[in-house]
Amino acid sequence: MLFKMRIGLKLQIRIGCTNTKAPVSQILKYCNSRCLAVVPQGGNTGLVGGSVPVFDEVIVSVGSMNNIISFNKVSGILVCEAGCILENLISFLDNQGFIMPLDLGAKGSCQIGGNVSTNAGGLRLVRYGSLHGNVLGVEAVLANGDVLDMLGTLRKDNTGYDLKHLFIGSEGSLGIVTKVSILTPPKLSSVNIAFLACKDYSSCQKLLMEAKRKLGEILSAFEFLDNQAMNLVLHHLDGVRNPLPASMHSFYVLIETTGSDESYDREKLEAFLLSSMEGGLISDGVLAQDINQASSFWRIREGVPEALMKAGAVYKYDLSLPVEKMYNLVDDMRVRLGNLAKVVGFGHLGDGNLHLNISAPQYDDTILEQIEPYVYEWTFKHRGSISAEHGLGLMKANKIHYSKSPETVQIMASIKKLLDPNGILNPYKVLPH
Amino acid sequence: MLFKMRIGLKLQIRIGCTNTKAPVSQILKYCNSRCLAVVPQGGNTGLVGGSVPVFDEVIVSVGSMNNIISFNKVSGILVCEAGCILENLISFLDNQGFIMPLDLGAKGSCQIGGNVSTNAGGLRLVRYGSLHGNVLGVEAVLANGDVLDMLGTLRKDNTGYDLKHLFIGSEGSLGIVTKVSILTPPKLSSVNIAFLACKDYSSCQKLLMEAKRKLGEILSAFEFLDNQAMNLVLHHLDGVRNPLPASMHSFYVLIETTGSDESYDREKLEAFLLSSMEGGLISDGVLAQDINQASSFWRIREGVPEALMKAGAVYKYDLSLPVEKMYNLVDDMRVRLGNLAKVVGFGHLGDGNLHLNISAPQYDDTILEQIEPYVYEWTFKHRGSISAEHGLGLMKANKIHYSKSPETVQIMASIKKLLDPNGILNPYKVLPH
CATH class of the missing domain: 3.30.70.2740 (Alpha-Beta Plaits)
Known part of the structure; x- marks a missing residue:
């Protein structure tokens, strides 16, 4: 099905002009007519080889398509091009008094088109849910160059099959996402962070249940690391100190709350910590006193992958x-x-x-x-x-059967064939070879 | 493509046994082999004729498949059969200390399979988002009887195309949803309701922006009705009284907050109402003093369709x-x-x-x-x-082009053909004839 192009050198096409629709469409039309394989690329920060060429695919980078198209302050709906870097969108929204419902370690270089195409999760999912819930619309270019305009800016639209979901998380194998419309929540002024220790995993679980109930609507992160992870961070990252140095614990939990009233929220978190301490769910804990201490707590949790690389x-x-x-x-x-x-x-x-x-x-x-x-x-x-x-990318495509039934994989393959009959889009990725 | 069955009388098949998978699968396999058209039916409460037979389709009702399969109190994930009535699920969860992320007027008879198949919206969407975000998995039976097991109970799963979204909102035209897995939030103890008056629509909008920012994480409903709607309710529904009788206003807004601390939440709402009154955004307003008054406020908003029917x-x-x-x-x-x-x-x-x-x-x-x-x-x-x-159902299928591009409708039709080549599932609905 796929014609393996052998042109001897990697060809990378960067798109950038005011009307971004035509070029991506034209490139794909051309490539499709000649069965040239294409790998769509955003910030190239993926961890499963989803955005790298395997043989000699044409790389289509959307990085220069980085305009914000519109932002509506009443609805909080942002429309932008796929190449916008996540951190730039976060900064833009911050100035408007809003936040992205998505935050992750790679925000400095990952792009929103790639985030959507890989259904990126990250640190705020526990509060704001997945991109399937927050992305209101996409524009995607199909393998044959057809532009699918599904760039709605509505919270509700029950007119036919909601096809945009096919492009969220399909890693560029069904089409190239060129524009995105996303619902952004208002920025809330009060953020509090606690770093806690638990004696066993069962306590971590109970703490989670209690946090969901007692912190309820202000809970915005519930992250954990075990003592092996903590040791690695303390040994391999410069300037990181243990916020609970009295003794080593089996588990550490980072809890973040985000709300609209500093004094209420802090009181609520303090009451929660007190009752958790009394109930024996936590062995020790500390509440960040300022933004620097808050950042240092996050640095521990976010620094684990870096410490692992150094180890x-x-x-x-x-x-x-x-x-x-x-x-x-x-x-x-x-x-x-x-x-x-x-x-x-x-x-x-x-x-x-x-x-x-x-x-x-x-x-x-x-x-x-x-x-x-x-x-x-x-x-x-x-x-x-x-x-x-x-995602599955190149590295896990052949392992899909561990998580999806054969009937489901079969339907995926049929949809792939329907939308990309020549198999030019991101071959060798997502679906089993 | 569709063989119009003429059997002279309507045939209704009700399914009910412990293993519900086999029967639906067998019925569809049989119907598909003979090109007998089928209309899947839940509580039959839809407003666009999506669950009623047009000619002589076989009605497949899932109402007897009404078992709760599992509920996990740590994750809040409920798995149940498609025929569970929404109100029964709400009661079940209430006993567990959780709520459904979905609530709507028809809850007493609508069924969760129908809710998912029509991507029902309702009163809690502003807080908890759409079913595309909350439904974690479905089991669906395809036209040929194949059972697609996508009944995951995970918040995150990026292994291939997320096909369940095709069945959310496709009104039974791609498959019959037989089981559902859904994320349910913890029940929060503090609910407050205010009934407010605004002098014009612009004030309603500004009030919404302010509410999102100042009530933030506790805002759980923001509903409105104009004075024509208010008049109808006051004239046609027994026992309904105007909570703001001093004078008639152009617009009425119902704001609900749901949070975990009664005194904080009430203080916050009172402060918000005071500042909105001072800022001229609201002309009058009242905060429900007890559950009866809260219900009477909701009765006004939810009673508008009933009053219209009587008028x-x-x-x-x-x-x-x-x-x-x-x-x-x-x-x-x-x-x-x-x-x-x-x-x-x-x-x-x-x-x-x-x-x-x-x-x-x-x-x-x-x-x-x-x-x-x-x-x-x-x-x-x-x-x-x-x-x-x-949804589109029968009544709006031919109007899809007002909201979806021709290319998008074309892809929808291709997917319909792929999953239901004989066109037996809910014909004449959703897609243009």
Whole structure:
């Protein structure tokens, strides 16, 4: 189906002009007519090889399409081009008194088109939900150059099948997202952050349930890391200090609240911490006293991947699992690997999203054989997802069956064939080869 | 493509047994093999004829598939069969300390499978977002009897195309939803309701902006009705009294807050009302003092459709429009219709969803000619939606072009053909004939 182009050198096409619709459309039309494979590229920050060429695909970068088209202050709806860098959108909205419902570590270089195409998750999902809920419209160019204008700016629209969802998370394999319309919440003035210690995983879970109930509408992040992750951060990142230095704990939890009244919110969080301490759910804890301390707490949680990179080789898994079973996998892996490697667990506990990382001095097939396919089989057995937020890309396309039924994969393949009959868009990615 | 079955009488098949998968699958397989058309039916409460047979389709009712399969108190994820009545789910969750992210007038008889299939909106959307964000998984049976198991119970799953979205809002025309997995928020203990008067539509809009910012995370409803709607309710519904009887106002707004702390929330709402009164955004207002008064405020807003029915003939339109332009259409219609009919505007202002209703002593083609296609053309011109939350069903299938581009409709038709090649599922609905 796919004509493997052999032109000897990589061709990269950067698009940038006021009317961005025509060029992407024309490029795809041309490539499709000649069965030239294309890899759409945003900030190229993905972790599963979804935006890199495998052989000699034409790279279509949308980075120069970076205009904000409109912003409506009544509805909070932002319309922009796909190449806008997430951090720039965050800054723009900040000036308007709004925030993006999406925030992630790569915000300095990732682009909104890529975020939408990969259904990026990140740190605010527990509060604002996924992009399937927040993206109101997209413009996408199909493989044959047809422009699908689904760029609605309405919160509600029940007129036929909501096709935009096909382009959210399909990693550029069904079309290239060129414009996005997104609902942004008003910026709330009061942000509080607590860094807490728990004696076991069961306490972390109970703390989550309590936080959902008692902090309710102001809870905006519930992140966790285990002591292996904490150790790595403390050893490998300059200037990071343990906010709870009295003793090492098994688990650390970062809780953030965001609300509209500083004194109410702080009182509420303090009352919550007090009752959690009294109830034995937390062993220790500290509330950030200023923005610097708040940043230093976030630095610990966000610094885990960087510390892992500095520590040597790392095998990374991004899994969704039922919260109550999530940490059993980390324990199981420790038993399997023994002294071969360190097993590190951290992630978005509030979303049931575990980042399982295996750290070793160097890459070693003996280690890999202990990890795979065991991790995938374990996830399959517990009806989890082998890619919670990173996507499948090149690296996990052939592993889709661990999370999706054969009938579902078959329908995906049919839809791929329907929208991209020559298979030119991001080949070798997402669907099994 | 569709074989029009002529069997002389309507055949209704009610499904009910512990393993509900096999029967729906077998019925569809049988019907598909013989090109017998099928209309899936839930509570049959739709407003656009989406769940009624047109000629002699076999009605497949899922009403007896009404088991709750599981509920996870840590994650708040409910899994249930499609025939569960919404109100029963609300009661079940209430006992568990959770709520449905969805509430609507028809809750006493509508079913969750129908809610999902029609992407029902309702009263809580402004707080919790649409079903595309809250539904985590569905099981759907395709026209050929294949069961698509997409019944995930994970907040995050980026493994391939998220096909469940095709079944959310496609009104049973791509498959029959048999099971649903849905994320439910914790029930928050403090609910406050205010009934307010505004002198003009511009004040309503400004009030919405202020409410989003100042009430922020506790805002859970922002509904409005104009004085025509208020008059109808006061004249036609027994026992309804005007909470602001001193004088008639042009617009009425119902604001609800839901939070976790009664005293904070009430103080916050009172402060908001005071500043809105001082700023001239509201002319009068009252805060419900108890649950009975709160119910009586909701009764006014929810009673508008009933009052309209009692007043005579009614032409109903469910439109999404940019908030700032929304009420211009009501004004325009009043000019067009003059004394021929009353034009009533109410709805979910917080979502940009206008329920435009034209009330007349009896149905009259002269009136209809003044309304259609004008209303649809007006909506098209402002990039609105001709069906915000009711769907297209039978009544609006041919009007899809007012809200969707020809290319998009073409792709919809291709997907319909892919999943239901014989066209047996809910024919004459959603897509243009």
